[in-house]
Amino acid sequence: MVTLTNTKLETLRAEIDRLDAELLAVLEKRVAIVGDIAAAKQIDGNSLSFRPGREATILRKILERHSSALPDTVVAAIWRELIAAVGWIQQPYSVSITAPDKSVGYWDLARFHFGSATPMKLHQNPGNVLREVYDNPTVLGVLPWLTRERDTWWTHLANGGENVPKILAALPFLESPAGEFEDLNSLVIGRASPEPSGDDVTVMVVITREEVSRARINDNLGKVGLKGHCLDSRRPDGDDGDWMHLVEMPEFVAKGDARLEDLGRISGDVFIKAVILGAYAVPIK
Structure with missing residues:
Protein backbone atom coordinates (compact mmCIF):
# COMPACT_ATOMS: atom_id res chain seq x y z
CA MET A 1 0.00 0.00 0.00
CA VAL A 2 1.43 3.35 -1.04
CA THR A 3 0.96 6.30 1.30
CA LEU A 4 0.72 9.63 -0.43
CA THR A 5 2.58 12.47 1.28
CA ASN A 6 0.55 15.58 1.93
CA THR A 7 3.26 18.13 1.15
CA LYS A 8 1.08 21.08 2.12
CA LEU A 9 0.39 19.62 5.57
CA GLU A 10 4.07 18.91 6.11
CA THR A 11 4.93 22.44 5.05
CA LEU A 12 2.45 23.90 7.54
CA ARG A 13 3.74 21.70 10.35
CA ALA A 14 7.30 22.73 9.54
CA GLU A 15 6.24 26.36 9.74
CA ILE A 16 4.69 25.73 13.17
CA ASP A 17 7.95 24.12 14.33
CA ARG A 18 9.87 27.14 13.05
CA LEU A 19 7.52 29.56 14.83
CA ASP A 20 7.76 27.56 18.07
CA ALA A 21 11.54 27.89 17.94
CA GLU A 22 11.21 31.59 17.20
CA LEU A 23 8.77 32.09 20.07
CA LEU A 24 11.11 30.29 22.46
CA ALA A 25 14.06 32.42 21.34
CA VAL A 26 12.06 35.64 21.85
CA LEU A 27 10.85 34.40 25.24
CA GLU A 28 14.39 33.65 26.37
CA LYS A 29 15.51 37.09 25.19
CA ARG A 30 12.68 38.72 27.16
CA VAL A 31 13.61 36.81 30.31
CA ALA A 32 17.26 37.82 29.89
CA ILE A 33 16.28 41.50 29.65
CA VAL A 34 14.23 41.16 32.84
CA GLY A 35 17.33 39.77 34.53
CA ASP A 36 19.30 42.81 33.38
CA ILE A 37 16.57 45.10 34.75
CA ALA A 38 16.68 43.34 38.11
CA ALA A 39 20.44 43.79 38.24
CA ALA A 40 20.16 47.47 37.29
CA LYS A 41 17.56 48.10 40.01
CA GLN A 42 19.69 46.23 42.58
CA ILE A 43 16.62 44.73 44.21
CA ASP A 44 17.27 43.82 47.84
CA GLY A 45 15.72 40.96 49.77
CA ARG A 191 4.18 46.38 51.56
CA ALA A 192 4.76 48.50 48.49
CA SER A 193 3.54 51.79 47.05
CA PRO A 194 0.60 51.71 44.63
CA GLU A 195 1.27 53.09 41.16
CA PRO A 196 -1.09 54.46 38.50
CA SER A 197 -2.04 52.42 35.45
CA GLY A 198 -4.02 55.13 33.64
CA ASP A 199 -7.43 53.89 34.76
CA ASP A 200 -7.60 53.38 38.51
CA VAL A 201 -9.68 53.39 41.67
CA THR A 202 -8.25 54.78 44.92
CA VAL A 203 -9.43 53.44 48.27
CA MET A 204 -9.41 55.80 51.23
CA VAL A 205 -10.67 55.94 54.81
CA VAL A 206 -11.97 59.19 56.28
CA ILE A 207 -11.71 59.14 60.09
CA THR A 208 -14.03 61.33 62.18
CA ARG A 209 -14.53 61.92 65.90
CA GLU A 210 -18.24 61.20 65.70
CA GLU A 211 -20.76 59.66 63.36
CA VAL A 212 -21.14 61.43 60.01
CA SER A 213 -23.67 60.43 57.35
CA ARG A 214 -22.47 58.92 54.10
CA ALA A 215 -24.36 61.64 52.25
CA ARG A 216 -22.30 64.31 54.03
CA ILE A 217 -19.06 62.47 53.28
CA ASN A 218 -20.02 62.26 49.60
CA ASP A 219 -21.01 65.92 49.52
CA ASN A 220 -17.70 67.04 51.03
CA LEU A 221 -15.76 64.89 48.55
CA GLY A 222 -17.58 66.56 45.68
CA LYS A 223 -16.89 70.04 47.04
CA VAL A 224 -13.12 69.50 46.89
CA GLY A 225 -13.21 67.85 43.45
CA LEU A 226 -12.98 64.21 44.49
CA LYS A 227 -15.57 62.06 42.70
CA GLY A 228 -15.71 59.45 45.42
CA HIS A 229 -18.49 57.72 47.27
CA CYS A 230 -18.70 56.25 50.77
CA LEU A 231 -19.15 52.46 50.77
CA ASP A 232 -19.22 51.76 54.49
CA SER A 233 -19.11 53.50 57.86
CA ARG A 234 -18.31 51.83 61.16
CA ARG A 235 -16.80 52.27 64.61
CA PRO A 236 -14.35 49.35 64.88
CA ASP A 237 -13.33 49.87 68.52
CA GLY A 238 -16.79 49.87 70.04
CA ASP A 239 -18.63 52.84 71.50
CA ASP A 240 -15.50 54.83 72.36
CA GLY A 241 -13.61 54.58 69.06
CA ASP A 242 -13.44 56.96 66.14
CA TRP A 243 -15.64 56.47 63.08
CA MET A 244 -14.12 55.10 59.89
CA HIS A 245 -15.71 55.83 56.52
CA LEU A 246 -14.58 53.68 53.58
CA VAL A 247 -14.41 55.64 50.32
CA GLU A 248 -13.66 54.66 46.72
CA MET A 249 -12.62 57.28 44.16
CA PRO A 250 -12.50 56.59 40.37
CA GLU A 251 -9.03 58.08 39.88
CA PHE A 252 -5.49 57.69 41.21
CA VAL A 253 -5.11 59.90 44.28
CA ALA A 254 -1.68 60.16 45.91
CA LYS A 255 -1.03 60.69 49.60
CA GLY A 256 0.00 64.35 49.23
CA ASP A 257 -2.93 65.40 47.02
CA ALA A 258 -3.95 68.97 47.95
CA ARG A 259 -7.63 68.04 47.79
CA LEU A 260 -7.21 65.85 50.88
CA GLU A 261 -6.13 68.92 52.86
CA ASP A 262 -9.14 70.79 51.47
CA LEU A 263 -11.36 67.91 52.57
CA GLY A 264 -10.17 68.26 56.15
CA ARG A 265 -10.67 72.01 56.12
CA ILE A 266 -14.29 71.95 54.93
CA SER A 267 -15.22 68.96 57.12
CA GLY A 268 -14.79 70.93 60.33
CA ASP A 269 -13.73 69.85 63.80
CA VAL A 270 -15.28 66.42 63.41
CA PHE A 271 -12.60 65.50 60.86
CA ILE A 272 -9.44 63.73 62.12
CA LYS A 273 -7.65 62.59 58.95
CA ALA A 274 -7.97 60.92 55.55
CA VAL A 275 -5.84 57.82 55.00
CA ILE A 276 -5.09 56.50 51.51
CA LEU A 277 -5.29 52.69 51.72
CA GLY A 278 -4.00 52.20 48.18
CA ALA A 279 -5.29 51.91 44.64
CA TYR A 280 -6.03 49.31 41.99
CA ALA A 281 -6.25 49.23 38.21
CA VAL A 282 -9.82 49.07 36.96
CA PRO A 283 -10.51 45.46 35.85
CA ILE A 284 -11.18 44.67 32.21
CA LYS A 285 -14.76 43.59 31.54
Whole structure:
Protein backbone atom coordinates (compact mmCIF):
# COMPACT_ATOMS: atom_id res chain seq x y z
CA MET A 1 0.00 0.00 0.00
CA VAL A 2 1.43 3.35 -1.04
CA THR A 3 0.96 6.30 1.30
CA LEU A 4 0.72 9.63 -0.43
CA THR A 5 2.58 12.47 1.28
CA ASN A 6 0.55 15.58 1.93
CA THR A 7 3.26 18.13 1.15
CA LYS A 8 1.08 21.08 2.12
CA LEU A 9 0.39 19.62 5.57
CA GLU A 10 4.07 18.91 6.11
CA THR A 11 4.93 22.44 5.05
CA LEU A 12 2.45 23.90 7.54
CA ARG A 13 3.74 21.70 10.35
CA ALA A 14 7.30 22.73 9.54
CA GLU A 15 6.24 26.36 9.74
CA ILE A 16 4.69 25.73 13.17
CA ASP A 17 7.95 24.12 14.33
CA ARG A 18 9.87 27.14 13.05
CA LEU A 19 7.52 29.56 14.83
CA ASP A 20 7.76 27.56 18.07
CA ALA A 21 11.54 27.89 17.94
CA GLU A 22 11.21 31.59 17.20
CA LEU A 23 8.77 32.09 20.07
CA LEU A 24 11.11 30.29 22.46
CA ALA A 25 14.06 32.42 21.34
CA VAL A 26 12.06 35.64 21.85
CA LEU A 27 10.85 34.40 25.24
CA GLU A 28 14.39 33.65 26.37
CA LYS A 29 15.51 37.09 25.19
CA ARG A 30 12.68 38.72 27.16
CA VAL A 31 13.61 36.81 30.31
CA ALA A 32 17.26 37.82 29.89
CA ILE A 33 16.28 41.50 29.65
CA VAL A 34 14.23 41.16 32.84
CA GLY A 35 17.33 39.77 34.53
CA ASP A 36 19.30 42.81 33.38
CA ILE A 37 16.57 45.10 34.75
CA ALA A 38 16.68 43.34 38.11
CA ALA A 39 20.44 43.79 38.24
CA ALA A 40 20.16 47.47 37.29
CA LYS A 41 17.56 48.10 40.01
CA GLN A 42 19.69 46.23 42.58
CA ILE A 43 16.62 44.73 44.21
CA ASP A 44 17.27 43.82 47.84
CA GLY A 45 15.72 40.96 49.77
CA ASN A 46 13.11 43.17 51.43
CA SER A 47 11.29 44.57 48.41
CA LEU A 48 8.52 43.50 46.08
CA SER A 49 8.92 43.09 42.34
CA PHE A 50 5.11 43.13 41.98
CA ARG A 51 4.20 46.07 39.71
CA PRO A 52 0.42 45.85 39.25
CA GLY A 53 0.08 49.26 37.60
CA ARG A 54 2.58 48.43 34.87
CA GLU A 55 1.20 44.90 34.53
CA ALA A 56 -2.30 46.27 33.96
CA THR A 57 -0.98 48.70 31.32
CA ILE A 58 0.84 45.88 29.50
CA LEU A 59 -2.17 43.58 29.52
CA ARG A 60 -4.56 46.27 28.30
CA LYS A 61 -2.25 47.00 25.34
CA ILE A 62 -1.89 43.31 24.50
CA LEU A 63 -5.63 42.73 24.51
CA GLU A 64 -6.23 45.85 22.41
CA ARG A 65 -3.74 44.68 19.77
CA HIS A 66 -4.44 40.98 19.47
CA SER A 67 -6.80 39.97 16.65
CA SER A 68 -6.51 36.19 16.50
CA ALA A 69 -9.25 33.65 17.09
CA LEU A 70 -7.96 33.07 20.62
CA PRO A 71 -10.31 34.31 23.37
CA ASP A 72 -9.12 37.25 25.46
CA THR A 73 -8.90 35.03 28.53
CA VAL A 74 -6.44 32.69 26.80
CA VAL A 75 -4.23 35.56 25.65
CA ALA A 76 -4.45 37.10 29.13
CA ALA A 77 -3.56 33.77 30.78
CA ILE A 78 -0.44 33.43 28.61
CA TRP A 79 0.77 36.90 29.54
CA ARG A 80 -0.23 36.55 33.19
CA GLU A 81 1.92 33.41 33.43
CA LEU A 82 4.83 35.23 31.79
CA ILE A 83 4.49 38.40 33.84
CA ALA A 84 4.18 36.52 37.13
CA ALA A 85 7.11 34.22 36.35
CA VAL A 86 9.56 36.94 35.32
CA GLY A 87 8.49 39.07 38.30
CA TRP A 88 9.29 36.15 40.57
CA ILE A 89 12.68 35.80 38.86
CA GLN A 90 13.45 39.43 39.72
CA GLN A 91 12.49 38.94 43.37
CA PRO A 92 10.83 35.79 44.75
CA TYR A 93 7.55 36.39 46.56
CA SER A 94 4.62 34.36 47.82
CA VAL A 95 0.87 34.90 48.04
CA SER A 96 -1.27 34.38 51.12
CA ILE A 97 -4.98 33.96 50.35
CA THR A 98 -8.11 34.36 52.45
CA ALA A 99 -10.81 31.86 51.49
CA PRO A 100 -13.82 32.22 53.80
CA ASP A 101 -15.76 28.97 54.16
CA LYS A 102 -12.89 27.26 52.30
CA SER A 103 -14.16 28.55 48.95
CA VAL A 104 -11.95 27.16 46.20
CA GLY A 105 -12.91 30.12 44.03
CA TYR A 106 -10.53 32.49 45.83
CA TRP A 107 -7.66 30.09 45.23
CA ASP A 108 -8.52 29.84 41.52
CA LEU A 109 -8.79 33.61 41.33
CA ALA A 110 -5.30 34.09 42.74
CA ARG A 111 -3.75 31.23 40.75
CA PHE A 112 -5.04 32.65 37.45
CA HIS A 113 -3.48 36.02 38.26
CA PHE A 114 -0.19 34.98 39.87
CA GLY A 115 0.60 32.02 37.62
CA SER A 116 1.28 28.35 38.18
CA ALA A 117 4.78 28.73 39.70
CA THR A 118 4.13 31.32 42.43
CA PRO A 119 4.04 29.82 45.95
CA MET A 120 0.60 30.28 47.52
CA LYS A 121 -0.89 29.54 50.93
CA LEU A 122 -4.57 29.34 51.93
CA HIS A 123 -6.11 30.74 55.14
CA GLN A 124 -9.72 30.87 56.27
CA ASN A 125 -9.14 33.82 58.60
CA PRO A 126 -8.16 37.21 57.08
CA GLY A 127 -6.26 38.01 60.26
CA ASN A 128 -3.69 35.34 59.41
CA VAL A 129 -3.17 36.85 55.96
CA LEU A 130 -2.76 40.35 57.41
CA ARG A 131 -0.22 39.05 59.91
CA GLU A 132 1.88 37.39 57.22
CA VAL A 133 1.92 40.52 55.05
CA TYR A 134 2.78 42.75 58.02
CA ASP A 135 5.62 40.43 59.06
CA ASN A 136 7.14 39.71 55.65
CA PRO A 137 7.72 42.33 52.92
CA THR A 138 7.86 39.62 50.22
CA VAL A 139 4.34 38.30 50.92
CA LEU A 140 1.27 39.52 49.05
CA GLY A 141 -2.17 39.07 50.60
CA VAL A 142 -5.44 38.36 48.78
CA LEU A 143 -8.50 39.38 50.79
CA PRO A 144 -12.26 39.37 50.01
CA TRP A 145 -13.62 42.76 49.07
CA LEU A 146 -17.01 43.93 50.36
CA THR A 147 -18.54 40.47 50.14
CA ARG A 148 -19.62 40.03 53.73
CA GLU A 149 -20.62 42.36 56.53
CA ARG A 150 -17.83 41.06 58.76
CA ASP A 151 -15.07 41.59 56.18
CA THR A 152 -13.56 44.56 58.01
CA TRP A 153 -9.86 43.87 57.42
CA TRP A 154 -9.52 47.27 55.77
CA THR A 155 -9.90 49.00 59.16
CA HIS A 156 -6.47 47.64 60.16
CA LEU A 157 -4.84 49.40 57.21
CA ALA A 158 -6.27 52.72 58.38
CA ASN A 159 -4.52 52.56 61.76
CA GLY A 160 -1.16 53.61 60.35
CA GLY A 161 2.30 52.41 61.30
CA GLU A 162 5.66 51.71 59.70
CA ASN A 163 4.86 48.40 58.00
CA VAL A 164 1.24 48.98 57.02
CA PRO A 165 0.47 47.26 53.67
CA LYS A 166 -1.25 49.07 50.82
CA ILE A 167 -3.98 47.98 48.43
CA LEU A 168 -2.21 47.28 45.14
CA ALA A 169 -4.56 45.38 42.80
CA ALA A 170 -8.06 43.97 42.33
CA LEU A 171 -8.99 40.43 41.30
CA PRO A 172 -10.17 39.27 38.87
CA PHE A 173 -8.44 41.76 36.58
CA LEU A 174 -10.09 40.08 33.59
CA GLU A 175 -13.47 38.43 33.87
CA SER A 176 -13.53 34.91 32.47
CA PRO A 177 -16.64 33.73 30.58
CA ALA A 178 -15.58 30.14 31.27
CA GLY A 179 -15.85 30.56 35.03
CA GLU A 180 -16.96 33.56 37.03
CA PHE A 181 -15.19 32.58 40.26
CA GLU A 182 -18.54 32.40 42.07
CA ASP A 183 -18.89 36.19 41.66
CA LEU A 184 -15.94 36.61 44.00
CA ASN A 185 -13.93 39.81 44.25
CA SER A 186 -10.68 40.35 46.11
CA LEU A 187 -8.05 42.99 46.67
CA VAL A 188 -4.31 42.36 46.77
CA ILE A 189 -2.31 44.04 49.53
CA GLY A 190 1.43 44.27 50.05
CA ARG A 191 4.18 46.38 51.56
CA ALA A 192 4.76 48.50 48.49
CA SER A 193 3.54 51.79 47.05
CA PRO A 194 0.60 51.71 44.63
CA GLU A 195 1.27 53.09 41.16
CA PRO A 196 -1.09 54.46 38.50
CA SER A 197 -2.04 52.42 35.45
CA GLY A 198 -4.02 55.13 33.64
CA ASP A 199 -7.43 53.89 34.76
CA ASP A 200 -7.60 53.38 38.51
CA VAL A 201 -9.68 53.39 41.67
CA THR A 202 -8.25 54.78 44.92
CA VAL A 203 -9.43 53.44 48.27
CA MET A 204 -9.41 55.80 51.23
CA VAL A 205 -10.67 55.94 54.81
CA VAL A 206 -11.97 59.19 56.28
CA ILE A 207 -11.71 59.14 60.09
CA THR A 208 -14.03 61.33 62.18
CA ARG A 209 -14.53 61.92 65.90
CA GLU A 210 -18.24 61.20 65.70
CA GLU A 211 -20.76 59.66 63.36
CA VAL A 212 -21.14 61.43 60.01
CA SER A 213 -23.67 60.43 57.35
CA ARG A 214 -22.47 58.92 54.10
CA ALA A 215 -24.36 61.64 52.25
CA ARG A 216 -22.30 64.31 54.03
CA ILE A 217 -19.06 62.47 53.28
CA ASN A 218 -20.02 62.26 49.60
CA ASP A 219 -21.01 65.92 49.52
CA ASN A 220 -17.70 67.04 51.03
CA LEU A 221 -15.76 64.89 48.55
CA GLY A 222 -17.58 66.56 45.68
CA LYS A 223 -16.89 70.04 47.04
CA VAL A 224 -13.12 69.50 46.89
CA GLY A 225 -13.21 67.85 43.45
CA LEU A 226 -12.98 64.21 44.49
CA LYS A 227 -15.57 62.06 42.70
CA GLY A 228 -15.71 59.45 45.42
CA HIS A 229 -18.49 57.72 47.27
CA CYS A 230 -18.70 56.25 50.77
CA LEU A 231 -19.15 52.46 50.77
CA ASP A 232 -19.22 51.76 54.49
CA SER A 233 -19.11 53.50 57.86
CA ARG A 234 -18.31 51.83 61.16
CA ARG A 235 -16.80 52.27 64.61
CA PRO A 236 -14.35 49.35 64.88
CA ASP A 237 -13.33 49.87 68.52
CA GLY A 238 -16.79 49.87 70.04
CA ASP A 239 -18.63 52.84 71.50
CA ASP A 240 -15.50 54.83 72.36
CA GLY A 241 -13.61 54.58 69.06
CA ASP A 242 -13.44 56.96 66.14
CA TRP A 243 -15.64 56.47 63.08
CA MET A 244 -14.12 55.10 59.89
CA HIS A 245 -15.71 55.83 56.52
CA LEU A 246 -14.58 53.68 53.58
CA VAL A 247 -14.41 55.64 50.32
CA GLU A 248 -13.66 54.66 46.72
CA MET A 249 -12.62 57.28 44.16
CA PRO A 250 -12.50 56.59 40.37
CA GLU A 251 -9.03 58.08 39.88
CA PHE A 252 -5.49 57.69 41.21
CA VAL A 253 -5.11 59.90 44.28
CA ALA A 254 -1.68 60.16 45.91
CA LYS A 255 -1.03 60.69 49.60
CA GLY A 256 0.00 64.35 49.23
CA ASP A 257 -2.93 65.40 47.02
CA ALA A 258 -3.95 68.97 47.95
CA ARG A 259 -7.63 68.04 47.79
CA LEU A 260 -7.21 65.85 50.88
CA GLU A 261 -6.13 68.92 52.86
CA ASP A 262 -9.14 70.79 51.47
CA LEU A 263 -11.36 67.91 52.57
CA GLY A 264 -10.17 68.26 56.15
CA ARG A 265 -10.67 72.01 56.12
CA ILE A 266 -14.29 71.95 54.93
CA SER A 267 -15.22 68.96 57.12
CA GLY A 268 -14.79 70.93 60.33
CA ASP A 269 -13.73 69.85 63.80
CA VAL A 270 -15.28 66.42 63.41
CA PHE A 271 -12.60 65.50 60.86
CA ILE A 272 -9.44 63.73 62.12
CA LYS A 273 -7.65 62.59 58.95
CA ALA A 274 -7.97 60.92 55.55
CA VAL A 275 -5.84 57.82 55.00
CA ILE A 276 -5.09 56.50 51.51
CA LEU A 277 -5.29 52.69 51.72
CA GLY A 278 -4.00 52.20 48.18
CA ALA A 279 -5.29 51.91 44.64
CA TYR A 280 -6.03 49.31 41.99
CA ALA A 281 -6.25 49.23 38.21
CA VAL A 282 -9.82 49.07 36.96
CA PRO A 283 -10.51 45.46 35.85
CA ILE A 284 -11.18 44.67 32.21
CA LYS A 285 -14.76 43.59 31.54
